Amino acid sequence: xxxxxxxxxxxxxxxxxxxxxxxxxxxxxxxxxxxxxxxxxxxxxxxxxxxxxxxxxxxxxxxxxxxxxxxxxxxxxxxxxxxxxxxxxxxxxxxxxxxxxxxxxxxxxxxxxxxxxxxxxxxxxxxxxxxxxxxxxxxxxxxxxxxxxxxxxxxxxxxxxxxxxxxxxxxxxxxxxxxxxxxxxxxxxxxxxxxxxxxxxxxxxxxxxxxxxxxxxxxxxxxxxxxxxxxx
Amino acid sequence: xxxxxxxxxxxxxxxxxxxxxxxxxxxxxxxxxxxxxxxxxxxxxxxxxxxxxxxxxxxxxxxxxxxxxxxxxxxxxxxxxxxxxxxxxxxxxxxxx
Numbered sequence: 001x002x003x004x005x006x007x008x009x010x011x012x013x014x015x016x017x018x019x020x021x022x023x024x025x026x027x028x029x030x031x032x033x034x035x036x037x038x039x040x041x042x043x044x045x046x047x048x049x050x051x052x053x054x055x056x057x058x059x060x061x062x063x064x065x066x067x068x069x070x071x072x073x074x075x076x077x078x079x080x081x082x083x084x085x086x087x088x089x090x091x092x093x094x095x096x097x098x099x100x101x102x103x104x105x106x107x108x109x110x111x112x113x114x115x116x117x118x119x120x121x122x123x124x125x126x127x128x129x130x131x132x133x134x135x136x137x138x139x140x141x142x143x144x145x146x147x148x149x150x151x152x153x154x155x156x157x158x159x160x161x162x163x164x165x166x167x168x169x170x171x172x173x174x175x176x177x178x179x180x181x182x183x184x185x186x187x188x189x190x191x192x193x194x195x196x197x198x199x200x201x202x203x204x205x206x207x208x209x210x211x212x213x214x215x216x217x218x219x220x221x222x223x224x225x226x227x228x229x230x231x232x
Numbered sequence: 233x234x235x236x237x238x239x240x241x242x243x244x245x246x247x248x249x250x251x252x253x254x255x256x257x258x259x260x261x262x263x264x265x266x267x268x269x270x271x272x273x274x275x276x277x278x279x280x281x282x283x284x285x286x287x288x289x290x291x292x293x294x295x296x297x298x299x300x301x302x303x304x305x306x307x308x309x310x311x312x313x314x315x316x317x318x319x320x321x322x323x324x325x326x327x328x329x
Contacts, residue, residue: 114282118282
């Protein structure tokens with residue numbers, strides 16, 4: 001479709017899947033992750049960076065703009081989780097989770113939105129989690145960082161809505177990725193029991209919501225968080 | 233890039249913004265960008281800051297106008313057009329702090 005799309009966290013998991021799918025659909029994808037990727041495609045560019053490093057993010061986004069003179073889509077996929085009882089959660093863990101999940105989203109949104117505001121068009125998709133709505137034990141830091149992302153999504157949508165930019169979030173259920181590899185099975189089953197549709201999510205489910213946000217016809221859809229699986 | 237070019241880019245970008253938005257005040261280095269006598273509202277300032285950053289980037293010059301003192305009447309680099317040009321010159325190492 002010839003869109004210029006930035007996706008963070010494309011080395012593996014959902015980010016990798018999204019990058020491959022959008023490349024197959026004819027888009028130009030700029031990805032990033034802390035470590036190297038083996039994803040190769042004529043329309044794919046990759047850089048190793050930490051999304052919470054302001055200088056690295058600014059340089060990355062500026063280079064994308066300089067090469068294309070526009071950025072159509074930002075998908076803030078990069079994230080990390082930490083499951084632990086609140087009383088046993090190290091301060092450094094809380095900092096790391098907030099740095100990646102909130103600060104990373106904040107920095108990428110700020111830098112990309114500058115060029116979207118100038119172009120008077122653009123789509124930003126952030127990542128929340130059903131853990132926000134479910135107030136899950138053991139996920140205080142993770143879900144709090146994602147609650148902050150939801151708030152960022154709403155306020156940013158309001159601040160730049162008049163510039164023709166939409167900002168939304170997708171809240172996935174547990175999906176079989178590294179993010180949940182250390183979560184005990186009984187916890188996962190308990191989580192599924194809170195969903196209207198009791199199954200694990202799939203990469204395709206996430207992309208379906210993102211595609212909905214990206215459709216040209218969705219230019220009146222903003223400031224929303226859509227939870228997969230029917231979490232109420 | 234020298235100070236004259238900085239002044240040209242900043243003034244040119246601000247003039248474009250004013251023309252597009254029906255702002256008729258004459259622009260000088262003393263024109264206020266924030267405060268009681270500002271020529272544009274806060275969203276206008278945000279938009280022009282983005283335009284100025286991008287205008288420099290189009291000339292392969294990277295600046296960042298994100299500032300912790302943005303709205304301070306005493307310290308803000310956006311007090312006047314002149315103070316903004318000075319701030320950019322300092323970022324590019326053309327003037328001392």
